[in-house]
Amino acid sequence: MKSFMKLSSMVILLLIVAGMLVNQSCSSAIYNSGDTKMEKIKNSAQYKDGVFYNYKDNYDINFIKSLPMMWDFLFTDNDRKPDVELPAKKVDFNQIENAQSDELKVTWVGHSSQIINIDGKIILTDPVFENKLAFMGNSRYNGDVPFNMEDLPEIDLVIVSHNHYDHLNSTTIETIHPKVKHFITPLMVGAELENMGVPRKKITELDWWEEIILFDEFLIALTPAQHFSNRGMFDGRETLWGSYVIQGPYHKIYFSGDSGYSESFKHIGDKYGPFDYTFLECGAYDERWHSMHMYPEETAQAHLDLKGEILQPMHWGTFDLALHSWYDPMVRVSKAADSLGIKLSTPIVGETITIDNNLTTERWWEPAINKEKLISKK
Ligand SMILES: [Zn+2]
16 A cells, blocks of 8 residues: 555656646746836846845755655655644634724634734735645645635735745635735736736835835835745746735734745844734744744744734644644744743634734644654654
């Protein structure tokens, strides 16, 4: 049985490789060189000769480098998926539509997708409202997306951190964009949105450290992240990536997108901190791509660098994207948060929580950890 599994996995690997080689559509959408949008891009300090750069650690994925990783993804188990479906609730849109104009509420849809009520506005981050990711074929750990997209209310703003498939999903954008008033993306990512049918006039592209004022009294800034972008094997770093500061009249929050740990967190904290709430990536790390995805202990440190008050770890517990166990991010970040005195926010998928003094931290993932496997590994 095991050799059959290995054989079928090898066939899948070969099919994935063949598919990537022949499918020219697996690439980032970019503007033509004569497009008016290119003027700002060419002037960006992060852009040179057709690609974008981090301040340091310019990770370059290529086809040959990725082959051993693909092998590990197929043949390494390591408790990557939970044995039981993780808890989730159906989203109650009454709570979201009836939020007060001075409230901060958060509804985690899974991974990096959040529905945020902030000071009377509804903001979506990296919306991926599908049960499976393109090409990866893995299902969510917590059942189906906890609502139907038709039931979404009017959305004031969607922010997109970068063009990776687990952050920018074509079916989601194609379906929801008529209900969305405005989109903000890093430079060049707007081309992808336009391909998905979003009218250009609804998209604002920002460079790192660029700010805009929306709805008269909201400041949105795109801030650096140490990451990369691609939608295929041959299109690395053609579009920018980033993190966001969102400041309303009563609350200030930070959304990391994907990022390795860097001194940028301190710089962002110095310029925009303190933050009432930070959404920080915590999951999908590996020593081979450590500069692009931080370890959980670094997530806790980044929160302190940002001068954050409450930390919500995200980018975990939803999709199978790395080789660590599904619970490793939360076990480690909880330990780090305890030792550093950081308050964690840990909603289950679909639950709407209000960020106030009554917020409690539930370690709901602990009962779902398969203790037998945990002990046998020691
Ligand atoms: Zn990414």
